[in-house]
Amino acid sequence: MRLDYLSIFPAYFDVLDISLVGKAAINGLVEIHAHDLRDWTHDRHRTVDDTPCGGGAGMVMKPDPWGEAFDEIIGTESDPSVHVIFPAPSGTPFTQSAAAELSSAQRIVFCCGRYEGIDHRVIDYARSMWTVHEVSLGDYVLNGGEVAALAITEAVVRLVPGFMGNPESLAEESFSAGQDGLLEYPLFTRPVSWRGLDVPEVLMSGHHGRIASWRRDESVRLTRERRPDLTDSDSSGIH
Numbered sequence: 001m002r003l004d005y006l007s008i009f010p011a012y013f014d015v016l017d018i019s020l021v022g023k024a025a026i027n028g029l030v031e032i033h034a035h036d037l038r039d040w041t042h043d044r045h046r047t048v049d050d051t052p053c054g055g056g057a058g059m060v061m062k063p064d065p066w067g068e069a070f071d072e073i074i075g076t077e078s079d080p081s082v083h084v085i086f087p088a089p090s091g092t093p094f095t096q097s098a099a100a101e102l103s104s105a106q107r108i109v110f111c112c113g114r115y116e117g118i119d120h121r122v123i124d125y126a127r128s129m130w131t132v133h134e135v136s137l138g139d140y141v142l143n144g145g146e147v148a149a150l151a152i153t154e155a156v157v158r159l160v161p162g163f164m165g166n167p168e169s170l171a172e173e174s175f176s177a178g179q180d181g182l183l184e185y186p187l188f189t190r191p192v193s194w195r196g197l198d199v200p201e202v203l204m205s206g207h208h209g210r211i212a213s214w215r216r217d218e219s220v221r222l223t224r225e226r227r228p229d230l231t232d233s234d235s236s237g238i239h
């Protein structure tokens, strides 16, 4: 899997070299390429933004640098196997199932906007050439797309076959298909007693059936408390 990041702050992605994603890069599972969008400007000030047509506050990212960067980084041929991701507050909420789908992609290009966003023609052009995803991390406002690109990268790469030492652990995580769309149950390890707080006795019983039942009950309880929106979905084990 090749991952490209287009941003006016490419140094944001240096962190990928020290993380597990960096290890995946060393193992050849992923290739990481960060690019400075300003490298595709031609004026002295390396301008990437301009005022919004129709007025309004803030600045909008000009289409020209994006188009020239696309030509050099992706090419000028249409290829639906290339996934181009535009993080945006107006995007579709990014989910674990979206991460799972992207984990089989061979090429992902993250377009990290800043200011008020990117000229919409850039997204329209990308849609005419590649598979585009306009996604949002959640209902809060960030200053740009870089943090979202990092979060999406981690969610996707950890699902790439060969990345996780123990792929079975993925099946028990919150939001995974194996968890019936429920939140993960509380976790405990040694010591059994810590500052007057004890590990639930059932977990020390060695009775696998009771342990499984306790864990399921806890997942259902937590999901009902914290994510009632998940309890109505068809994939959840609660109805």
Ligand SMILES: N#Cc1c(-c2ccc3ccn(Cc4ccncc4)c3c2)n[nH]c1N
Binding pocket: 087, 088, 089, 091, 112, 113, 114, 115, 116, 117, 135, 136, 137, 138, 139, 140, 141, 142, 143, 144, 145, 146, 148
């Ligand atoms: N994914 C995601 C996001 C973003 C996000 C993503 C890309 C850009 C580019 C520019 N901005 C700043 C901005 C733009 C418009 N309105 C308000 C702020 C961004 C925010 N904010 N919140 C999320 N969950």
